[in-house]
Amino acid sequence: MSKAIASDKGERIGRWLRFFIGGVLNTGLSYAVYLLLRTIFAYQTAYAIAYIVGIVFGYLFNARLVFNVEWSWKGFWAYPLVYFLQYIGSAVLLGLFIERLAVSEVIAPMVVSAVMVPVTYAMSRWVLSWTRHRG
Known part of the structure; x- marks a missing residue:
């Protein structure tokens, strides 16, 4: 290597x-x-x-x-999009796990969180790199 x-x-x-x-x-x-x-x-x-x-x-x-990435107003205002999409994705997955797959309401949020961490990482990276290249 x-x-x-x-x-x-x-x-x-x-x-x-x-x-x-x-x-x-x-x-x-x-x-x-x-x-x-x-x-x-x-x-x-x-x-x-x-x-x-x-x-x-x-x-x-x-x-x-x-x-x-340098802080910028563009990045600051674009970043909440990550949280919005994370919430929507989490809500959909939570409903799927509980309603369709009969996962416990206690366990399902932990599973959703585990699934969403890499998704949130990727979205954060994308939004922040996008704002870096657009000033």
Whole structure:
């Protein structure tokens, strides 16, 4: 194996690892914001604000630390598309697993999350690289 191939493989593994760490941090941050805001607002309002905080954190973390893309307003405004598509895909899969495949409502979200992580990674990479090339 050449050094270039090994280096590229190591870089891809590093990106995946950073993406995973960012996801864990994002989940923890969003949950903490939700819990804090739930003491002030109704749970749906708290969740909506926490979700937005998660999108902003996800963009900032993934653009700079995972995909090495400069922050831009175009990227900032395009990035929520990833979360929107992730939600739609997750909702469809969740319904499929629970309604059609009779997977437990407790287990199905974990399966959906496992399926969606690589999809979300690919969508994030695409959106951020697209915005990099379009300034």
